[in-house]
Amino acid sequence: MSAHQPVAPPGAKRVCQPVDVVAVVNADLTVIAWTEAGRRLWGYQGAEVLNHPARRLLAAPADSDCLCQLASGRPWSGTVEIRCRDGRTALTDFRAVPLNLAHSEEKLFVWSAGSAVPPAPTRPDPSVLTALMERSPIGMVVWDRDLRCTWFNDSGERESPFRFGPEVGRHVAELLATDNPMFLQAVMRSVLERGVPVLDHELWRPATREKEARVYSVSIFRLDDADGEAVGICTMAVNVTKSRARGRLNMLSNAGTRIGTTLDVMKTAQELADASVPGIADYVTVDLADVVPLGEEPLERLNSTDTSIPVFRRAGAASIHPDFPESLAEIGTPVFVPPSSPFTTVLHSRKPYFEPRLDTSPGTWLDDDPTRARVIRQTRMHTLMIVPLHARGTMLGIAVFVRTENPSPFTRGDLLLAEGLADRASLSLDNARRYSRERAAALTLQRELLPDQLWGGSAVEVASRYLPADTHGGVGGDWFDVIPLTGARVALVVGDVVGHGLNAAATMGRLRTVVRTLADGALSPPEVLAGLDRLVVDMTKDHPDDTGFTSPVMGATCVYAVYDPCTRHCTIASAGHPPPAIVSPGGDVAFADVPAGAPIGLGLGAYESLDTELAEGSLIALYTDGLIERRGSDIDQGLERLRGALASPAPDLDSLCSAVIETVVARTPSDDDIALLLARTLVISGDPA
Structure with missing residues (x-):
């Protein structure tokens, strides 16, 4: 000693x-x-x-x-x-x-x-026990019933969470240099009164001029005399700065693979919540502001009061309790908070809120939020962190971290870890927000450019389906059209623009307009495709890439078919597009052997056609490659799936469209847009004029 x-x-x-x-x-x-x-x-x-x-x-x-x-x-x-x-x-x-x-x-x-x-x-020899404690490499300090230091060993002097090291006769509050000394005093008094030890409690000692920042694992237990009467307490401290830092780095690294796996805002928010429970907190919520639209009705239009305003929407939540007793809002619903509260403070300041010992006494912000105060008391919430979610200058929302069953308060180390997770999630959320916004715009544009109603006149009965891709690629440039021609003929078109997003949707609209213009000129299917190819090359010259070659976004595949109900002849030409399927009235399915042509936009422009005679009631199926192509799967397998779906009986074309999509897509989801156009042939006797 x-x-x-x-x-x-x-x-x-x-x-x-x-x-x-x-x-x-x-x-x-x-x-x-x-x-x-x-x-x-x-x-x-x-x-x-x-x-x-x-x-x-x-x-x-x-x-x-x-x-x-x-x-x-x-x-x-x-x-x-x-x-x-x-x-x-x-x-x-x-x-x-x-x-x-x-x-x-x-x-x-x-x-x-x-x-x-x-x-x-x-009884044991006190000198032997004292020698054992004195030689211990673990820092040990003994306190009397008034929490004043009465003894410490050499390790306790070298490694301790105290400002100047322990001093005999000094009260614990005078020595601590931690973030929340009042909480530690309360824990020590609880151990002294109840006799229940506290093990592995983390204390964060801030850096000073004399000492570096350290993290200590502190255990506290009561000391009793031979009669079982409490005479003081002992604290044992171990420097775990390096091990805790490694643990937090490992958790951040693991979370990096779990957060942001998709470009879906709700999934990303839920991944943040799941990655934080129970590693950091017992209950976590992710609430997003209106800058990330999750509902059709803006939050500012919802009813509010002087003490409760809708500021966020719940996007993710996780709890150690399966029934979520801590929750006041379900996923997707508005979150109401007091106008003056830590939640709004974080939203406006973009700085975290840290309350290691949650104060529920009168006179706090909880006075204006009695419902939340009641849940806090019922679930024994005792420590709170609110971390902002922001990226690229945009405030996206907040993440709330709470402990209920875990008795330890949050430390500065926990806050740093929560901020690290929030930063990673914020970038993914912002990417998902931008993607969702562009995808919504592309979908709107594409729906505006696609025909609202299809009419095949007296030549064909028609039905169609369009399914946008639900992947990172976003909305593509798939389109379909039915164009009435002279002499009761009808043109059937399905095309697929290379690329995704707004550019692909806009290009699709231009190509559909060009095809309609060329079709009005009474051109044959090969001539229509050749004219489309020339015009796309000309449009590309106005916007060349760095090498001067055709921009890939202007490339496309297309199949163009003309059916004459008077002669029952169908002429089909293809520009690098999957072959149409022909279904006989008896249900036999065959894929038309259309001469392969180069995709649109390459300037090769020489196309041939297939002319075939169709029986009345035959079915022509035009589609894009998203219906039949899958990663890791041969295209022939996709064609066989389509063949089986088209051969199945259906009461009408609309039902058959639904059956094809359900059979082919539901079993093997696609990561590309899907367009499907079905046309059942009719026959006209005599001169249509």
């Missing part, structure tokens, strides 16, 4: 009860600490054992399973035959437990035993 540390005066009550710890040995099985319990068990004094091999204490050390286990660094328990100082042997229930120290490479083992040798009716 250091010279400046006090020694208990004669007659003072002992603060430790007898224990069954008999010795401490190091990795090479040398005894480095000896207790009165060891002396009673073996009969050796400390000087006879200390710094000597431990194997001399066992009756058969050569084949002792205990020593073999310790040599490999593993704990052991069982019955051991020991050899006492006077030569007698005795069977003893024995335990050897590793003492793992976060800041030390030295491996120690604590030996404890329940001996068959009757113990002497004497």
Whole structure:
């Protein structure tokens, strides 16, 4: 013990009860600490054992399973035959437990035993126990009932969460340099009154001019005298800065693979919540502002009061409790908060709110939020963090972290970890927000450019389906059209623009207009495709890429068919497009052998056609490649799926469209847009004019 540390005066009550710890040995099985319990068990004094091999204490050390286990660094328990100082042997229930120290490479083992040798009716020698505590590499401090320091060991002086190190006679509040000293005092008083220890409580010591920032794992337990009366408490502190930092880095790294797996705002918000429970908090919510639209009705149009306003919408939530007793809002619904509250403060300041000990007493912001205050008390919420979600200059919302069952308050380390997770999620949320906004605009544009109603006149009955892709690629440039021609003929068109997004949708609209213009000129299908190819090349020249070649977004595939109900002839030309399917009135399905032509936009412009005669009631199916192509699957498999779906009976074309989509797409979802156009042939007798 250091010279400046006090020694208990004669007659003072002992603060430790007898224990069954008999010795401490190091990795090479040398005894480095000896207790009165060891002396009673073996009969050796400390000087006879200390710094000597431990194997001399066992009756058969050569084949002792205990020593073999310790040599490999593993704990052991069982019955051991020991050899006492006077030569007698005795069977003893024995335990050897590793003492793992976060800041030390030295491996120690604590030996404890329940001996068959009757113990002497004497108390442990205080000097031996004090020496053991003094040599401990774990920082230990003893406090009296008033929480004033009465003793500390050398490690407690070197490694501690205190501002200037422990000082005898000083109150704990005068020594602490942590973020929340009042909370630690409350914990210490609770341990003193109830006797229930607190283990592995994290304390964050901020950096000062003299000391670096540190994280300590602190355990607190009560000290009782021989009569069971509390005389004080002991705190044990271990520097875990490096290990906790590694743990947080690992959690951030793992969360990076779990957050932002899709470009869906709701899924990303839920991934943030799931990644935080229970690692950081017992309950987490992710609430987004109107800048990320989640509902059709803007929040500002919802009813509000002087004490409750709709500021967010709930986008994600996770809890250790399956029934979510902490929740006041369901996913997708508005979240109402007081106008003046930590939630609105974080939204406006873009700075986190940190309340390690949640104050629910009168006079706080909870006075204006009685419903939330009631839930906080019912679920025993006791610590709170609110972290902003912002990216690229845009405030997206907030993430709320709460603990209920976990008794430890949030620390600055927890806040840093929560901010790290929020930063990663914010970038993913902003990407998803931008994608959703562009996708919504592209969908709107595409729906405006696609025909509202299809009419095949007296030539065909028609039905169609369009399914936008629900992937990172976004909305594509698929289109279809039915164009009435002279002589009761009709043109059937399906095309697919290369690329996705607004550009693809806009290009689709231009190509559809060009095709309609060319169709009015009474051109044959090969001539229409050749004219479309030339015009696309001309349009591309107005917007070349860096190399001067055709921009890929202006490329497209297209199939163009003309059916004449008077002659029952159908002429089909293709520009790099999947072959149409022809279904006979009897249900046989065949894919038209249309001569392959180059895709639109390459300037090759030479196309041939297939002319075939169709029986009345035949079905022509035009589609885009999203219907039949899948990653990792041969295109022939997709064609066979389509063949089977088209052969199935259906009461009408609209029902058949639904059946094809449900059969082909539901079983093997596509990551591309899908356009499907079905036309059933009619026949006109005589001159249509």
